[in-house]
Structure formats: C-alpha cells, structure tokens
Amino acid sequence: MAEEAALELEDSVKPKSKKKLIIFGVGGVVLLIVIAITAWMLLGSDEAAESTSAVEGAATEQAARTGEAYYAAMPRPFLFNLSDNGRTRLVEIKVQLMVRGNDDDTLIRKHIPLIEDALLTTFSGADIQKLSSPAGKDELRQLALRNVQNTLQPVTGRTVVEKVLFTGFVMQ
Known part of the structure; x- marks a missing residue:
C-alpha cells in the first residue's frame, strides 16, 4: 500500500515539472526574441544618427581648417x-x-x-x-x-x- 501511494506521488509530480519546464523554456525564448529585437532597433537608429553627425562634423571641420x-x-x-x-x-x-x-x-x-x-x-x-x-x-x-x-x-x-x-x- 505504501508502494502504491509512493507511485501515485511520483506520477503526480512529473507532469507538473514538465509543464513548468515547458513554460519556462517558452518564456525564455520569447524573452530572448524581445531583447534581440530591442537591441536591433536601438543599434540601427544609432548608426544612422552617427553617420549623419559624422558628415556634419566633417563639413564643420573642413570649414574650420580654411581659416587663418x-x-x-x-x-x-x-x-x-x-x-x-x-x-x-x-x-x-x-x-x-x-x-x-x-x-x-x-x-x-x-x-x-x-x-x-x-x-x-x-x-x-x-x-x-x-x-x-x-x-x-x-x-x-x-x-x-x-x-x-x-x-x-x-x-x-x-x-x-x-x-x-x-x-x-x-x-x-
């Protein structure tokens, strides 16, 4: 009887552990995707701003170099x-x-x-x-x-x- 109770406890614990593992796995994948998209958006906009500021900086520097x-x-x-x-x-x-x-x-x-x-x-x-x-x-x-x-x-x-x-x- 004790063996049957122990088997019932083990059977009831295993499905919950698998469900938690699946939930955490899916949640982790979703979190990684969100982080990757956010990083891509932030870095993509910085590159455009840097290239624009680099062009403006070069024009200003060239104008400054022509002075006395x-x-x-x-x-x-x-x-x-x-x-x-x-x-x-x-x-x-x-x-x-x-x-x-x-x-x-x-x-x-x-x-x-x-x-x-x-x-x-x-x-x-x-x-x-x-x-x-x-x-x-x-x-x-x-x-x-x-x-x-x-x-x-x-x-x-x-x-x-x-x-x-x-x-x-x-x-x-």
Whole structure:
C-alpha cells in the first residue's frame, strides 16, 4: 500500500515539472526574441544618427581648417626624466599648437592645463632610443597630436588642434 501511494506521488509530480519546464523554456525564448529585437532597433537608429553627425562634423571641420593659422605656445617647456639602461636622461621639449581661426586660439588658451596634462603623459611614456632619431621625434609628435585631439574632443565637441610643433628639443 505504501508502494502504491509512493507511485501515485511520483506520477503526480512529473507532469507538473514538465509543464513548468515547458513554460519556462517558452518564456525564455520569447524573452530572448524581445531583447534581440530591442537591441536591433536601438543599434540601427544609432548608426544612422552617427553617420549623419559624422558628415556634419566633417563639413564643420573642413570649414574650420580654411581659416587663418594661429600658433598657441605652451606657457612652460616640458621637463621630464627618461631611463636609458640604468642612466637617467633629462629631456626638455618646447611645444606650440597650430589651430585655425581666432575662436580656436581662444579655446586652446582656455584649456591649457588639460593640454599640458595630455602632452606630459605622452612625453613621459616615450622611449629614449626613439627620441634619439628624427623618425622617433616625428612619431612622438604625431602621438602627441592624437592624444591632444582625443583629450579635447569630449570637452570642445570637435577637433581644434591641427598640428603639434616642437620648437625646442633638448636631451641631456
């Protein structure tokens, strides 16, 4: 009799478990489909907005590049130490930034501390062997330009600096 009661309990439990499994499985599939459709809708609209803003940004940047060139000198030279096979070398770099138009010149002067931070971070990570060659200096100049542009882009909303120029370079 106890065996019959146990069999009846097992039989009654199994169908409910299968029903729950089927319900959760179907619910999970529906949830995944909803998430996929939502993601597709959101990402699809962002791509269209990004392409439109990229075209507008390029037109604005091109208009800014046609203005008169202004050169903004950093107020202080950059002094930093670099290690060279256990020997410390002192490097001093004087920098000027080329911008287009009086508005960009004013904007650069407003953000000098931010620019100095980006340049010092770039310069202090340089390799002493690369700085010994003209190609290495040019590579550092291009890296400095990209870092300054990437630093200013979120703040100003556009590319302001056109060139980073080394007006003095001393390595001891």
